[in-house]
Amino acid sequence: MKPKLLITRQIFDEVLARLLPHFEVESNQTDAEWSRAELLARVADKDALFVVTSDRVDADLLAAAPRLAIVATGSVGFNHIDLNACTARGVLVTNTPDVLNEATADMAWALLMSAARRVCESEHWLRAGHWKRWAFDQFLGADLWRSTLGIVGMGRIGSAIARRARGFEMKVLYTNRSPAANEGELGAERVALTQLLERADHVVLVVPYSPATHHLIGERELALMKPGATLVNIARGGVVDDAALARALRAGRPAAAGLDVFENEPALDPALLALPNVALTPHIGSATRSSRVGMAMLAAENLLAFAAGNPLPTRVSR
Numbered sequence: 001m002k003p004k005l006l007i008t009r010q011i012f013d014e015v016l017a018r019l020l021p022h023f024e025v026e027s028n029q030t031d032a033e034w035s036r037a038e039l040l041a042r043v044a045d046k047d048a049l050f051v052v053t054s055d056r057v058d059a060d061l062l063a064a065a066p067r068l069a070i071v072a073t074g075s076v077g078f079n080h081i082d083l084n085a086c087t088a089r090g091v092l093v094t095n096t097p098d099v100l101n102e103a104t105a106d107m108a109w110a111l112l113m114s115a116a117r118r119v120c121e122s123e124h125w126l127r128a129g130h131w132k133r134w135a136f137d138q139f140l141g142a143d144l145w146r147s148t149l150g151i152v153g154m155g156r157i158g159s160a161i162a163r164r165a166r167g168f169e170m171k172v173l174y175t176n177r178s179p180a181a182n183e184g185e186l187g188a189e190r191v192a193l194t195q196l197l198e199r200a201d202h203v204v205l206v207v208p209y210s211p212a213t214h215h216l217i218g219e220r221e222l223a224l225m226k227p228g229a230t231l232v233n234i235a236r237g238g239v240v241d242d243a244a245l246a247r248a249l250r251a252g253r254p255a256a257a258g259l260d261v262f263e264n265e266p267a268l269d270p271a272l273l274a275l276p277n278v279a280l281t282p283h284i285g286s287a288t289r290s291s292r293v294g295m296a297m298l299a300a301e302n303l304l305a306f307a308a309g310n311p312l313p314t315r316v317s318r
């Protein structure tokens with residue numbers, strides 16, 4: 001008897017092909033997300049669960065899934081999973097680190113450059129038929145070259161962002177619990193968050209979401225930023241107080257923002273949608289084919305290791 005696996009999304013054919021010989025698979029073949037009630041009903045007889053970040057795995061879900069032994073998330077972040085509840089029930093949890101580092105770092109730069117140089121804003125203006133003449137002061141943005149970049153969270157993705165900053169001859173400041181091992185190589189200086197906000201021309205957020213990072217950037221922190229600064233969030237919704245950010249952007253401090261993640265995504269604060277000086281993308285930080293296939297495949301490798309009784313490659317539960 002093969003173990004039963006529930007997959008909450010359509011996944012890539014090559015990943016499904018790896019799983020099918022070892023699991024009896026049920027997956028969501030539709031474009032719609034299963035309702036919570038439907039998810040709980042479907043997981044009831046499953047041994048394994050493959051989720052993404054919008055699927056909450058908590059004590060209620062575990063109570064509805066008495067046979068469940070492993071949860072593999074197709075993401076590096078696992079704040080949607082109650083690890084303590086899983087450990088208490090003996091449920092293993094795995095994530096997908098590293099395979100998405102470079103794609104996500106590229107996306108941080110895409111948003112930073114779009115926001116600082118007003119790419120999205122000027123494109124909307126152009127498409128709306130407003131371009132009648134060229135002018136010296138049209139859509140003046142902020143310099144990236146030789147500016148100061150502040151990276152909040154110098155983990156694997158933060159380091160990949162910092163490496164790219166060298167090409168722009170930027171000064172790099174960062175916050176992290178401990179000094180980054182490659183600090184010297186990156187030419188980066190570790191500072192306190194308040195100092196980083198005060199000194200950086202551009203700030204990129206790459207910290208995991210947790211109660212400790214909830215609204216890490218709120219009204220007080222935004223007010224510390226330089227008037228012409230840019231804020232980029234590719235970390236998690238909730239790290240930024242979106243309502244406070246909308247108010248700050250309306251007042252022009254920071255000057256612009258690039259956001260890939262939102263507090264109640266896929267719902268957005270309407271105040272953000274109404275602002276011209278914010279570039280918005282639908283949580284596509286890791287969305288390149290190689291990165292997303294890599295993530296799905298790593299989740300599958302964890303599930304296959306579980307089925308074979310082998311150590312899990314990227315386990316996050318105790």
Ligand code: 8YV
Pocket residue numbers: 051052053054074075076077078100285286287
């Ligand atoms: C995922 C992410 O693509 O890995 C993460 O933590 O936020 C993204 O790369 C997305 O959350 C799907 O699970």
